Amino acid sequence: MKIHLRQIPEEGLHLEGDEDCPIPELEKEGIKCAGPLHYSLDMGISEGSLWANGRLSQGVEVTCVSCLERFVHTIEVPDFALLTELTGPEMIDLTPFIREDILLNLPAYPHCDRQDGKVCKAPEVKPEIAKEDPPRKPDWSALDKLDLGKN
Numbered sequence: 001m002k003i004h005l006r007q008i009p010e011e012g013l014h015l016e017g018d019e020d021c022p023i024p025e026l027e028k029e030g031i032k033c034a035g036p037l038h039y040s041l042d043m044g045i046s047e048g049s050l051w052a053n054g055r056l057s058q059g060v061e062v063t064c065v066s067c068l069e070r071f072v073h074t075i076e077v078p079d080f081a082l083l084t085e086l087t088g089p090e091m092i093d094l095t096p097f098i099r100e101d102i103l104l105n106l107p108a109y110p111h112c113d114r115q116d117g118k119v120c121k122a123p124e125v126k127p128e129i130a131k132e133d134p135p136r137k138p139d140w141s142a143l144d145k146l147d148l149g150k151n
């Protein structure tokens with residue numbers, strides 16, 4: 001998402017639209033964009049810096065860690081903000097900033113039932129207690145081999 005500085009008037013600029021998936025390289029890890037990135041940003045130039053703030057939203061197809069089903073999770077960044085010093089080029093690429101915020105908001109352990117009221121089909125995991133061994137009978141055989149000393 002490249003912004004030409006001359007596009008930004010003194011009073012600032014509001015931009016809304018769609019951009020290509022900012023995290024295409026995550027596809028090999030099973031995280032795939034489901035549709036474009038939506039953005040709604042206000043931006044402006046002040047004291048040699050470009051600022052922008054607004055909302056980002058990106059649907060991603062991920063795998064539920066419980067039932068292993070693929071589902072779409074929507075990453076919402078309601079308070080995206082950036083401030084970057086203008087150091088020369090008249091064209092500023094906002095993609096790295098957007099990418100970073102999308103990555104920060106990726107679910108580390110996606111659960112298909114966290115959004116949209118879906119019910120996860122994964123079988124309920126029983127606590128480990130059930131696996132405990134039955135009480136063991138004391139094994140005296142080792143003691144029998146000991147020479148318990150002579151009186």
Ligand SMILES: [Zn+2]
Pocket residue numbers: 064065066067068069111112113119120121122
């Ligand atoms: Zn699930």
